[in-house]
Amino acid sequence: MSASQSSQPPVIVTAAILVIGDEILSGRTKDKNIGYIAEYLTNIGIELREVRVVPDVTDEIVAALNALRVRYTYVFTTGGIGPTHDDITADAVAAAFGVSIDYDPRAVAMMRERFAAEDLNEARMRMTRIPAGAELIANSISKAPGFNIGNVYVMAGVPAIMQAMLDVVAPTLRTGTKILSDTVQAGLREGDIGGPLAEVAKAHPDVSIGSYPFWSETGPDTNIVVRSRDAEKLQVAMAEVKKMIREYGQRAR
Amino acid sequence: MSASQSSQPPVIVTAAILVIGDEILSGRTKDKNIGYIAEYLTNIGIELREVRVVPDVTDEIVAALNALRVRYTYVFTTGGIGPTHDDITADAVAAAFGVSIDYDPRAVAMMRERFAAEDLNEARMRMTRIPAGAELIANSISKAPGFNIGNVYVMAGVPAIMQAMLDVVAPTLRTGTKILSDTVQAGLREGDIGGPLAEVAKAHPDVSIGSYPFWSETGPDTNIVVRSRDAEKLQVAMAEVKKMIREYGQRAR
Numbered sequence: 001m002s003a004s005q006s007s008q009p010p011v012i013v014t015a016a017i018l019v020i021g022d023e024i025l026s027g028r029t030k031d032k033n034i035g036y037i038a039e040y041l042t043n044i045g046i047e048l049r050e051v052r053v054v055p056d057v058t059d060e061i062v063a064a065l066n067a068l069r070v071r072y073t074y075v076f077t078t079g080g081i082g083p084t085h086d087d088i089t090a091d092a093v094a095a096a097f098g099v100s101i102d103y104d105p106r107a108v109a110m111m112r113e114r115f116a117a118e119d120l121n122e123a124r125m126r127m128t129r130i131p132a133g134a135e136l137i138a139n140s141i142s143k144a145p146g147f148n149i150g151n152v153y154v155m156a157g158v159p160a161i162m163q164a165m166l167d168v169v170a171p172t173l174r175t176g177t178k179i180l181s182d183t184v185q186a187g188l189r190e191g192d193i194g195g196p197l198a199e200v201a202k203a204h205p206d207v208s209i210g211s212y213p214f215w216s217e218t219g220p221d222t223n224i225v226v227r228s229r230d231a232e233k234l235q236v237a238m239a240e241v242k243k244m245i246r247e248y249g250q251r252a253r
Numbered sequence: 254m255s256a257s258q259s260s261q262p263p264v265i266v267t268a269a270i271l272v273i274g275d276e277i278l279s280g281r282t283k284d285k286n287i288g289y290i291a292e293y294l295t296n297i298g299i300e301l302r303e304v305r306v307v308p309d310v311t312d313e314i315v316a317a318l319n320a321l322r323v324r325y326t327y328v329f330t331t332g333g334i335g336p337t338h339d340d341i342t343a344d345a346v347a348a349a350f351g352v353s354i355d356y357d358p359r360a361v362a363m364m365r366e367r368f369a370a371e372d373l374n375e376a377r378m379r380m381t382r383i384p385a386g387a388e389l390i391a392n393s394i395s396k397a398p399g400f401n402i403g404n405v406y407v408m409a410g411v412p413a414i415m416q417a418m419l420d421v422v423a424p425t426l427r428t429g430t431k432i433l434s435d436t437v438q439a440g441l442r443e444g445d446i447g448g449p450l451a452e453v454a455k456a457h458p459d460v461s462i463g464s465y466p467f468w469s470e471t472g473p474d475t476n477i478v479v480r481s482r483d484a485e486k487l488q489v490a491m492a493e494v495k496k497m498i499r500e501y502g503q504r505a506r
Contacts, residue, residue, distance in 0.1 A: 022463055025301045026432070027292025028478065029465065031284075034306070039280025048278045050313075053287070053304035056463075060303075083444040084464035085451035115444075123447020158466065179279070191336040191368075194376020198338035210275055210309075211337035212282065213411065225281065 010229040013046045013176035016068040019053040020061055020079040020089050021157055032159045033078045040166060045175035046074065056080060061092035069096075069152055074173065076166075079157030081146060083123040090147070093154055094131035104130035107145050114143040140164045177229040182238045186245050189213075190222040196244045197224065204237040206230065263482040266299045266429035269321040272306040273314055273332040273342050274410055285412045286331045293419060298428035299327065309333060314345035322349075322405055327426065329419075332410030334399060336376040343400070346407055347384035357383035360398050367396040393417045430482040435491045439498050442466075443475040449497045450477065457490040459483065 017037055023029040031053070038048045049072055054060040061080075068075045080089030094101035107128035111120060127144035130136065137146035137153065139161055146155045146165045155165040186193060190213040201209045207228040214221055224241050228234040270290055276282040284306070291301045302325055307313040314333075321328045333342030347354035360381035364373060380397035383389065390399035390406065392414055399408045399418045408418040439446060443466040454462045460481040467474055477494050481487040 019304075022461065022480075023465060023478070024287075025291055025304070026295050026434070026480070027288055027290075027301070028295075028434070030288035034277075035280055035283035037280075038278055042279050048280070049308060051272075051278070051304070051306035055302060082464065082466065083447040085447070085454045086461075086463050119444075121444070121448055123451070124444040126447065127444075181279070181281070191372075191374070191377040191380075194336040194338070194379065195374055198376070201338045208275065208339075210339050211335070212276060213335065225276070227275075227279070 008177075010177035011045075011175075012229075013074070013174055014049045014072040015041055015046050015074040015076060016050040016052070016072045017048065018061075018064055018068060018075060018077040019051065019157075020056065020077055020092075021053075022056045022086070024053050024079075025055055033157070033162050036159065036163065037076055037078075037166065040170070042179060044170060044173070045178040046173065047176065047179060056086050056088055058088055058092045058095065061089065062096045065093065065096040065152065069150065073151060075152045077152065077154045078162050081127065081144070081154060081156055083126050083144075087126065089154060090129050090131060093149060093152060097131060097133075097149055097152075099132040099149070101129050101131045103128050104134075104136070106130075106136055110136070110138070110143050110145055137165045138168050140168075179227050179229055180231055180234050181225055181227040182234060183223050183225045184238065184242055184245065185216070186222040186224055187216075187218075188222060188245065188248060189220045193222065193245065193248055196248060197241070200237065200240045200244055204233065204240065206233050207237040209237065209241065261430075263430035264298075264428075265482075266327070266427055267302045267325040268294055268299050268327040268329060269303040269305070269325045270301065271314075271317055271321060271328060271330040272304065272410075273309065273330055273345075274306075275308045275339070277306050277332075278308055286410070286415050289412065289416065290329055290331075290419065293423070295432060297423060297426070298431040299426065300429065300432060309339050309341055311341055311345045311348065314342065315349045318346065318349040318405065322403065326404060328405045330405065330407045331415050334380065334397070334407060334409055336379050336397075340379065342407060343382050343384060346402060346405060350384060350386075350402055350405075352385040352402070354382050354384045356381050357387075357389070359383075359389055363389070363391070363396050363398055390418045391421050393421075432480050432482055433484055433487050434478055434480040435487060436476050436478045437491065437495055437498065438469070439475040439477055440469075441475060441498065441501060442473045446475065446498065446501050449501060450494070453490065453493045453497055457486065457493065459486050460490040462490065462494065 080087045134147040134149040141161045155162045210225040212223045226238045333340045387400040387402040394414045408415045463478040465476045479491045
């Protein structure tokens with residue numbers, strides 16, 4: 001009887017991020033959303049499997065969205081839902097789903113909380129255009145909502161607003177068995193322990209072992225990260241990694 | 254006679270970035286390479302059109318690489334060329350190109366510059382495995398080279414090493430007509446000027462006009478960025494944007 005038979009099979013929920021915006025591809029704006037969402041999803045038990053960044057071009061957004069939404073449990077988009085002509089995400093998402101798009105009375109009501117009638121001009125009304133069948137995602141910062149259609153969550157590109165929207169969305173998501181992770185600082189050079197580490201990895205195929213070199217105060221060093229959805233397997237593999245590090249360290253002295 | 258007939262047609266050279274690494278998707282490591290490469294390419298006249306981030310999974314790397322390399326002039330990959338078992342980029346690139354991979358004498362010679370024979374263990378020798386037909390990319394930081402095969406440039410994930418490799422690669426690349434860009438801080442809220450800005454954009458279809466809201470010391474503000482490969486068209490469109498901002502500002506007072 002293998003150890004894994006004693007535990008429930010893991011529930012796997014996956015995701016992709018689609019970042020939309022010429023300003024990221026030109027390098028003018030440095031993305032701050034990918035890392036934030038990645039860490040956030042990991043913490044709630046959703047496994048981020050792919051990220052794409054595409055320009056403000058309808059066909060590119062539609063193609064990427066349709067490729068991602070059939071492959072992963074969820075797709076999170078950032079960017080392109082503002083009030084100006086270059087904000088084309090909502091229209092592209094409607095096109096990807098083959099649904100119509102129009103001013104949404106619920107979104108208009110949200111905008112009225114912030115803007116007087118005379119300020120609700122054509123540009124701001126653009127932000128109330130929502131694909132048919134979508135649910136709104138509240139925006140506590142600046143009111144203009146994101147939306148959810150099918151398994152796609154359309155959020156703002158401005159980090160503070162995206163983060164507020166993600167907080168609204170997260171409790172509604174199906175989550176899976178969290179991937180647990182444990183890190184040990186080897187105090188050794190990656191190239192020195194690559195061989196024995198590969199043997200540990202081979203002996204523990206159900207955990208993922210990553211090796212990340214960095215410079216510590218005393219010179220080249222390596223973080224070894226062991227990841228698994230199974231706490232016991234993680235613990236066993238990490239013990240092997242630590243044993244390997246100790247043994248290698250003694251041999252090296 | 255249109256103004257564009259007086260100038261040479263622009264040369265367009267495109268690129269994609271493929272970031273390889275579980276640590277980026279888990280959020281453990283925050284990518285610093287996308288923004289750096291994006292800005293670098295823009296500055297030398299190469300247009301970054303797409304970015305993908307994929308995990309350390311051979312099939313995912315192969316599929317993404319094959320999708321990107323047929324679409325863009327160049328593909329730049331980062332990550333997965335270190336000495337440990339989870340570094341599988343070189344093998345995946347060989348698989349994508351359908352070529353063999355083996356220890357490369359040129360790469361071994363580079364490693365010997367840094368490592369004594371007894372330190373050139375199996376793990377470090379892993380970093381000398383290069384797909385058949387590839388040219389090496391020198392690594393001035395830690396010797397283990399990247400490589401170029403076809404239109405694909407395979408670079409390290411560690412930012413300092415990637416940056417050194419990009420400096421080596423850049424002079425060998427074909428570059429296109431630079432996309433010029435000019436920015437004006439509107440001093441106005443994005444939603445206030447979205448309408449007139451859309452009219453300017455419509456009247457100048459050959460330039461790209463982006464609108465990026467931000468918070469300045471005095472409150473909500475907007476940067477308007479005009480981009481074009483044609484300096485004259487950019488100047489004309491930017492003059493229109495500034496005129497619009499002045500007129501709107503006066504009306505608003």
